[in-house]
Structures are given as structure tokens and as C-alpha cells.
């Protein structure tokens with residue numbers, strides 16, 4: 001019996017091995033993915049993103065227990081950054097996920113970004129596909145601690161929860177672009193801390209302005225109203241509300257445009273796979289070729305410019 | 321590309337975590353992916369995390385004197401759960417003759433106070449070089 005066969009019978013050791021195979025981009029990983037691919041019709045992906053230390057892991061810890069207690073199977077992907085210097089990583093999200101042991105409905109996997117800069121690893125979307133193929137009902141994806149521009153989670157997940165804290169005052173001003181636009185639900189964690197009320201009011205007024213701007217645009221479906229949910233992850237407070245908000249967004253998406261929302265993700269997955277495939281092929285053929293070395297010589301000696309040469313090389317590579 | 325993945329664990333009630341934090345940083349700087357799970361882990365938790373994370377190594381740090389029960393128990397659970405290929409090793413305050421006894425039972429090398437991080441990195445790399453990857457299908 002192969003590892004993939006064991007995966008298909010529900011073996012968790014095999015699940016972990018298949019994830020590594022895909023994450024490592026081992027030879028034939030895409031064929032494994034195509035065997036596993038289920039379309040994800042019964043799985044829902046929820047992303048949690050936000051600044052470092054906001055409480056993303058602590059929230060995942062609580063949410064997973066809440067969902068598993070309802071009989072749902074929960075797969076978790078927790079991403080932490082790889083060092084750009086050594087390529088190594090310290091993956092510490094599990095430290096805040098101590099309630100998730102000994103529960104057969106829950107599976108936790110830590111991932112390093114391995115060179116990606118969008119807050120997730122390039123393989124995160126594929127690991128979601130693996131978890132979907134294994135039969136999880138909900139996938140929770142925790143991004144690295146982000147600033148404003150790490151927005152990959154929005155193309156990988158169906159609902160994005162942006163987590164912030166009472167100390168995020170200045171960050172909220174900055175958040176007006178980027179994070180603000182991908183948030184479907186705002187979670188104000190650590191609302192046991194002073195300043196929580198004020199920051200909630202501030203954020204709600206910013207959201208109100210956003211809403212008015214969109215109303216003027218007269219979109220056909222009524223726009224989603226991004227809620228702000230206060231939580232205290234360490235005391236398990238507000239978690240059910242948070243999940244209710246996520247569920248409402250899920251209902252909104254499936255009612256507002258049931259086909260469109262699957263299509264959008266299928267398109268972005270396909271584009272990402274194509275980009276990766278092209279890059280990988282280029283790397284294996286053209287980047288290693290004498291042609292490229294020759295071109296470099298020509299540029300250095302002043303006989304050609306890189307822009308013209310790039311076009312020529314690409315066209316001849318495509319024909320070959 | 322394959323990365324060496326290492327789970328570092330503090331089992332039992334032992335709160336001495338300086339050593340393991342030093343090692344975690346050193347292994348990261350050596351290009352490895354280190355999963356740290358925090359204090360007060362039971363052998364069951366260590367093995368469950370190691371399986372889900374598909375690590376090549378489990379490094380346990382024990383300065384509490386409980387090594388003669390914790391190492392064999394983790395080893396037993398790994399075999400029981402079908403993860404016997406994971407290499408278990410560690411360090412802390414472990415008398416020499418007990419290290420020898422544990423190594424006889426199948427635990428890898430155990431490192432005491434004063435060990436340099438280079439020694440540990442070299443050890444992990446040499447064990448990793450002998451492991452082969454199985455195909456998935």
C-alpha cells in the first residue's frame with residue numbers, strides 16, 4: 001500500500017507525509033495533487049491575519065475547539081516566516097494551541113514561508129487542497145504576523161478575519177489600505193485591555209465611510225457590512241460571536257453570487273499554478289542554458305540590452 | 321526542496337527552557353525548520369505533534385531528572401503510532417551511564433551542558449544524510 005493509498009483510507013501519518021511531499025515540491029507533487037483534488041465544495045477556508053502577537057494562534061485554538069465540539073473536522077495551517085538568510089524557521093504557533101491535542105477531529109500543521117512574501121507559503125493553497133481531499137469541513141489558515149501588504153490570504157481563503165488589538169491605534173490609520181480591504185470580519189482581540197471601546201468605535205466609523213463610498217457606486221448586490229467582534233482569546237470570550245460572524249459572511253457569499261465565488265478562487269488558483277509552473281520550467285531550462293550565459297556576455301560587453309534580449313530569449317524558449 | 325524538520329519539546333513539569341531556546345535558534349540559523357511546542361508536554365502530545373508536523377527528528381530537553389521514563393515512553397508511542405522512523409534524541413542533565421542505557425534502548429545521542437551548537441547541528445545533518453525519502457505514490 002502506498003502512502004497515497006493510506007491517505008485515502010484516512011490515515012493521519014500518511015496525511016502528514018503527503019503534505020510534506022507537496023510542500024517540498026517533490027517530483028510529481030502536482031500529479032499527487034490532481035489525484036487528491038476534490039474541488040473543495042464541502043470545505044470552507046477561513047483565514048486569520050493581523051499584526052504579530054495579536055492573538056491569532058490563541059483564537060485558532062479556541063475556534064477549533066468550538067467547531068470540533070459541534071462535530072466538525074478542522075484542519076489548521078499555521079504559517080511563520082522563514083529566515084531570508086539561513087532559510088531556516090522557528091515555528092512557534094503551536095505553543096498557543098495546547099487545547100488541540102488528543103482530538104481526532106483536529107489536525108495542525110505548521111508551515112514556513114520558504115521565500116514567499118505575501119504572508120503565506122507558496123504551497124499553502126495546495127496544502128489546503130490536501131486537507132480538503134482528506135475530508136476536513138473547515139480549514140483555519142493563520143498567516144505570519146503581517147503589516148499591510150501581505151495579502152495572499154485573501155486569494156486562498158473564503159472568509160478573511162483580520163485580528164487587531166487595542167494597542168493597534170496607529171496601525172488602524174495605516175490599515176485603511178491593504179488589510180482593511182481584505183477584511184470580511186474584524187476581530188478586536190485582547191478587548192480586556194484598556195482602550196478597546198475607543199478603538200472599536202474608531203474602526204466602525206472608518207468602516208462606515210467605506211460603506212457609504214460603496215453605496216454611491218450602486219453595486220447590484222447589497223454590500224457586505226464588515227462587523228467588528230470583540231474577543232478575549234485567553235478567557236474564551238466572544239469566540240462564538242466571532243464564528244457567527246464568519247458563518248454570516250459564508251451565507252452572504254453563497255447567496256450573493258453562488259457561482260461567482262467558486263469561480264474567483266478557481267481562477268486565482270489556476271493563475272498561481274501556471275505562474276509557478278512557468279517559473280519552474282524556465283528555471284530548469286533557460287536559466288541553466290548556454291544561451292543565457294551567451295546573452296549575459298553580450299549585455300556586459302555592451303553589444304545588447306537586457307530588454308531586447310529577454311524578449312528574444314523568451315520567444316525562442318516558447319517555440320522550443 | 322526537502323528541509324530538515326525538527327520538533328523541540330520540553331516534556332514533563334521541567335521549566336528550564338534556556339537550553340532548548342538556544343538550540344531552537346541555532347537550528348534555525350543552520351537552515352532547519354524548528355517546531356517548538358512549549359512547556360509541560362506529555363509524551364502523547366510530543367508524538368502527536370511530531371506526526372502531524374512530519375518531522376525527521378524529535379529533540380527533547382530534560383533537566384528535571386525524569387529522562388529514564390520520558391524518553392522510553394516517547395519511543396514506545398512512536399512505534400505504536402507507526403512513526404518509528406522519526407529519530408529521537410535530546411539533552412539536558414543526564415548522567416553518562418543513563419545516557420548509555422537510553423541509547424541501548426534506541427534513543428539517539430544525548431547532549432549535556434557545555435555542548436556547542438555546532439556539535440548538535442553536525443550530528444543532525446549526519447543522521448539526516450542517511451535517511452531516505454519514500455515515494456508517495
Ligand code: B12
Nearest residue numbers: 334335336337338339379381383385410411412432433435
Ligand atoms: C538557570 C537554572 C534554573 C533557572 C531556569 C530558568 C529557565 N527559564 O531556564 C531557574 C532559577 C528557574 C531554575 C529552577 C529550578 N532548578 Co535549576 N538550574 C539552572 C542552571 C543553573 C542552569 C541551567 C541553564 O539554563 N543552563 C544554560 C543552558 C544553555 O544549558 P542547558 O539547559 O544545560 O542546555 C545545554 C545542554 O544541556 C544541551 N541540551 C539541553 N537540552 C537539549 C535538547 C536537545 C534536543 C539537545 C540536542 C541538547 C540539549 O545543550 C544545551 C547547550 O549546551 C542549572 C545548573 C546547571 N549548571 O546546569 C540548574 C539545575 C538544572 N536546576 C536544578 C533544579 C533542581 C531546579 C529546581 C527544581 C529547584 C532548585 N533547586 O533551584 C527549579 C525547578 C524549576 C522548574 N519548574 O523546572 C538542578 C537539576 C537537578 C537534576 N536534574 O538532577 C540543576 C542541575 C542544579 C543542580 N546542580 O542542582 N533553574
Ligand SMILES: Nc1nc2c(ncn2[C@@H]2O[C@H](COP(=O)(O)OP(=O)(O)OP(=O)(O)O)[C@@H](O)[C@H]2O)c(=O)[nH]1
Nearest residue numbers: 052053054055056057058096145189190232233234
Ligand atoms: N490580555 C490578553 N492577552 C492575549 C489574548 N489573546 C492572546 N493573548 C496573549 O498574546 C500573546 C500572543 O498571542 P498569540 O496567539 O501567540 O498571537 P499571534 O497573533 O498568533 O502571534 P504571531 O503568530 O507571533 O504573530 C500571548 O502571550 C497570548 O497569551 C487576549 O485576549 N487578552
Ligand SMILES: [Mg+2]
Nearest residue numbers: 056057093142
Ligand atoms: Mg501565532
